[in-house]
Amino acid sequence: MSMFGDLFEEEEESTTNATTNSITQGKEKVCEPPPPRGKLKLIGIRNQGSTCYLNSLLQTLLHTPEFREELFSLGPEELGKLEDKDKPDAKVRVIPLELQNLFARLLLLDEQTTTTTALTESFGWTNSEEMAQQDVQELNRILFSALESSLIGMSGSSLIQRLYHGTLTNSIICSECHNVSERQEDFLDLTVCVRGVSSLEEALWSMFVEEEVFQGNNLYRCSHCDRLVKATKSAKLRKLPPFLTVSLLRFSFDLVKCERFKETRRYSFPLSINLRPFCVQSDQPDSELCYELYSVIIHKGGCYGGHYHAYIKDIDQLGHWELPEDDMKQKKQKVQMKTVNVSVCDSAVEKDDPVSLLTAVLAQESGSVLLDQLGQKLMEKIGCSWNKKYRKQHGPIKKFLQSNPDVFVLLGNGSRVALRNQAETPEPKSVADRVQDELEAGSDSGLEVEPMNGQWFDLNDSTVTAIRESDIMKQYEGKESAYMLFYRKHTLQRAPHAVGNPAFGVPAHLLQMVQEENDKLQQRRSEFEISSNSIDVRLHFASHYCVENGALKLIDKDKDTVTLSIDRRRTVGDLRRAVYQIQDAWKGDLALTIAKNLPAGLHLYDMLTDDQQSLSSAGVYNCSDLFVWNGTEVNGVCVQSGAECEPLLLNILRPGGAELDSVGVVGDQSVGEASEPDASGLVHVMQGFSGGATLGGVREALSLPEALVCQQAKGVGPGGEGGGASRWKVCSPEAMRRTLRELTLRDGDTLLLLPHSHLNNSVFSVSEDVVTVMTPSDCxxxxxxxxxxxxxxxxxxxxxxxxxxxxxxxxxxxxxxxxxxxxxxxxxxxxxxxxxxxxxxxxxxxxxxxxxxxxxxxxxxxxxxxxxxxxxxxxSQLFLFFSVVPPTGPELEIIVEQTITVKEVLFDGNVAEGWTHW
Structure with missing residues (x-):
């Protein structure tokens, strides 16, 4: 293991474990269940942290039908039951049982991914350090050894021996007496060299065909001659298993540099191989010695880290193969390109480029064109011949076509020409007809819809992708290249009813186990769907409101909203009927209008008029506010609606003692509670106004028709804020005629209303269009x-x-x-x-x-x-409060530069110390 070091550590994960989303509807938190199987019908295995090597091997074993069915044939009467594993006298074979459960879930569970946690625990792997100790080649041997040990004394004890073990014979022939010394070896996998050879066949040839000669200082002691003699050594495959595993020695050790390295040079391997040249002579037919590739485990990375995934042939057609996404894009681009060729043909004439011109001419043809006709068609297009326009610069037309082989191809001994990417058709059609045919058929002559030689998939932890058989050749070389090869004997046949049937061979108790899990998943999905689509809407009834200062205000604050729960997929008509049931005493029309609580009060927007429209498409969401009224007035007062009439809550400043009532009442309208005068003697009043009101209208509403209306000068706070003197800009007559929205006023903005009687005293002074408000010295x-x-x-x-x-x-x-x-x-x-x-x-x-x-x-x-x-x-700095979840104390504080990123803040040493769950 020391030679492999950190080989099994992953440099980067191709996928990450899916996070569990949740939905909170103000009632309870509902965790999102895992999604069902995808359209490819095969599922992945979640990475526990550097377990990609295990996932790749398990997927290969799953898609080895004979191994899978042999494993399923072992029943509980032999293996025992997992629920009895903790009983002292029970004999439970945990590893094969967990492997059965995993395979059943991979075949039948209605999820996109499953986990190997129970299986790895049966290995005794309980932490990431133990899980990161195995290379996939070594894991293959360890797993099979563990299975063989678990099945001793059972009907399946010879499972691994029968399916995977083979024998080879090492022979030494004495050149003197021709005595043959033979020794047989058992093998689970063939370990072949990558360094110094370019293909699997070449490596096998050097192992099992070429002979090693003992001569010179390297003689062989013959037991028959009883002396050192010349001899030849050779090896042959004697017994071939149904499944041949080939381990490629990609990793070597440089004795000069004293470091490991990965062989990344090209190393090809066949999709099918006849092993007769490498076997001892026998009368077996070739069919017994032919093997077909069905799995390639790929290593991506270097000798100090990497990632594994597997290309696997779907022998039983359990998955649904469809055109890979990249090929779909390529196909659409080809069809679009042919369409473009039709439309740009005329524009190519303007370019005066012979390649573009000839391409445009040929694109309009159904197939190849006679060479002498091409010149005629070109003359029809540009009005002159090739010889007259291009021969002097580019030579004869045939020579020019030959000099551009990437674009043009000559056919029929050079008598015809076609575009390199254009296929000939037996019956010529117009370009428009051919393009239309391809668009309707959704296919391209160069892109097959489904592979003819079996379906291949890339199983990369949680991700499953359809691939083409030709993609395997991309793994011959490079940092991402083949690491283990799995071949299947050609004569192995599948039962017809096993094809496309994932339940084939699965025991009844495992079928029941997975069905129960699927039922629970379906129930969770149904509950989540109901919960995720359930929304709470707040109903505001018109009888509880009055119109005040352009907004709707509650008459009695004790009469709050009514919350109604409803499915957002229901219609507006369903909602209307539900409201009628709440307000059974309602008479007349019932209108529902989307409302929003603004600082100035409740405001109405869009009325829900289409009873057939779903609530979600109508803009009704969770916690939406709906106003229930007759659609015309509230307590006899018409209501303005829409974004253009949104009311604004403004801060009105006036000198203390102005004509405004001390409690903030103008006429019959309440304008809010006036504050005590500040240091400058200004009284603050919060007042709501319609966004469509003009500044002049605001002044009239406040009963100060002659007062100056002033806005804060840019960069200066309102009167009394910022200390010292504050400056205000007097609004022009033109501004007085504009609406609050046109003036881009916002909630909380301040207006100063200054009666003429207060001008030019010790506090207020006017210079041109600027009013200065002074703070008295004693303040x-x-x-x-x-x-x-x-x-x-x-x-x-x-x-x-x-x-x-x-x-x-x-x-x-x-x-x-x-x-x-x-x-x-x-x-x-x-x-x-x-x-x-x-x-x-x-x-x-x-x-x-x-x-x-x-x-x-x-x-x-x-x-x-x-x-x-x-x-x-x-x-240049910001002061931030932050807290962690779950809370560990009061809010924390930090000062950071304004240019720093959030990520840099999170990983700052002072912030991240002791905290690893960002």
Whole structure:
């Protein structure tokens, strides 16, 4: 094993284990069952981690019908039962039983993949280290040895011996007395050299035909002559098994460089082979000595790691072979190319390229064209002859055609010409007819629909792919090349009723076991389908709502929505009937409209009108909101609907004492609760407006018809935020006539309404179209707090200090002055501390960037900041909160560069330490 080292470690997996999806419908989590068998009808084996070598060998054994049926012929009366394996006196042959179960599942289980966990546990492989110890060639010997040991004393004890074991004879002939010394050897597989030979036949020839001569210093001691003599040594195959396994020695050791290497040079092997030249003389017919290839185990990679998969011939036609995807694309491209040739023929004339011109002319013909006719057809196309236009530069037309063999081919002793990729047809058809025929037939003369010599598949762990027999030749050489060959005796015949019948030979108890598993799978799929299609919709009834400021508002907040569960495949009519059953007292028309909760309130969008339409196609999804009403009005008020009328929730600022009512009521409309005046004397009111309303309409609705309407100047926070002075841009008369949507206002945006009576005082000043709002000098401060805690998080010490600050004050200056006045310079190790805000729940927000001013950081004056340990981010960094699942404690914090990727964050040493489940 030391020579193979890490050969069995996989460099890369061709597939990954399918992840289990789940669907949560707000009720319970339903795991997605594994999908059913694919259209190819064969299933793969999940990789447990470096078990691709095992999967490849098991698939080969499964598709060896005689081995499979011999194994199935061993019943529980001989092998015992798996449920009794832990009983002290029970004799249970676990390995063959688990192999039977695996084969039954591979044949009949309605899944795309299955697992070998139970089988590998029967080997005693319980961790990845043990599973990674075997090479597929060595595994073949170990597995067969384990099976032989398990079947001792049973009817199947000679199973491996009969199917796979052969004998060869080594002979030495004395050149003096011609005495023959023979010794027979048993073999399970033939190990053949790859280095120095180019094919399997050449390797067998050197092993079983060529003779080794003992002469010179290398003489042979003849027991009959009793002295050293010249002799010849040879070997022959004496007894051939039904199944011949050939192991290729791809890996060698360089004694000069003292390192392993893989032979990647071309090494061919036949699809069928006659072994008579390599056998002892016998009167057996050739049919008994002919073998056909039915499996190739392939190794991809180098001698320090790689991946195994198998090309297998489906002898019993258990799978459904169809044109490989690459060939399907190639076929479509060929048909499309012929269609294009018809349409581009005229454009080729313009190119003045003789190759393009002749190709276009020949593409319009049904097959080959007489050489003398080609010149005539060319003249009809371009208006002059070849000799006149091209002979001087390109020579005679025949010579030109011969100089382009990749495009043109001469037939009939050079009297006819055709395109290289164009097949001749016995009965000429027009190009249009031929293209149409190919499109309708879905086939191409050069691409067969199904192989005639057997169906081949690539079984690559979980993935199964149909391949062509010609694909085997691609594995003659390279980093991905054949590693083991399996041949089957030509005379072995299959019973007619075994073809296409995966249940053939499977014992009744295994059929029942798989059927029960399939029934459970089908039940899980049905439950998952119901669960995955079940949606909850929230019904909002019109009687509980009123129209207010362009949005629908609940009259009584105690009357919440009604949740209705329904299958999303049901129709709108089914939903309407279900709603009628809930509201049995409803009279008149019942309209259902998709709604959405916006910050300003509930808003309506599309009405569901087609009762035959499914809910999913109508845009009704899980947790959708539906408004139930008469379709025209709500409590006598018409309702605007659609995205263009979406209401916006705006923050309205006005000077305290303006004509607006102190509790925020304009006329009969409630506009929300007004806040206490801020440092600049501004009152905040949250108000909803229709997105189709104009700015002028907003001003009228607020009963301030003469006030200036101002928007925040770009880059400056709303009044009172950012400290110091804030600037506002006065909206022009043109802007006052535009709608809120046209002005691209969004929820939470702020408008300042400034009556003329407040202009040019100590707080508000106007210069051209800019209003400046000043903060009074006695309000220019920030409160900095510092708390220390014991180990039990009890507050031990608290310090509070008001630090003078203006909008232009740097936060680093605020921190430094707080540290000095609170005498905390020695409290923080190395002076590492930061300033942080808190939200309403008391949670610390990200540290503020100390390179910014109070205004630029968006810090309100007359608010509190907390001194905390830790770094503050600079202008090029981000502060992130993150947590892990399952939670291991409070949220974690990290500062990263803005240019870093998420992957780099996850695998950062500080983040990933002790955590391996990203």
């Amino acid at each position: 220019r401060w920030l409160q900095v707090e510092f708390h220390t805690h014991t180990t039990h998080e009890e507050e031990k010490e608290k310090k509070v200090m008001k630090i003078p600050a203006a909008g232009s004050t740097l936060l680093s200056q605020v921190k430094q002055r707080a540290l000095e006045e609170m005498q905390l310079q020695e409290h923080f190790t190395g002076g590492v501390c930061c300033l942080r805000e808190r939200d309403r729940t008391g949670k610390f927000l990200p540290p503020v960037c100390e390179d910014l001013s109070v205004r630029d950081a968006g810090i309100k004056l007359m608010t509190s900041l907390w001194l905390c340990p830790g770094h503050s981010p600079n202008a």
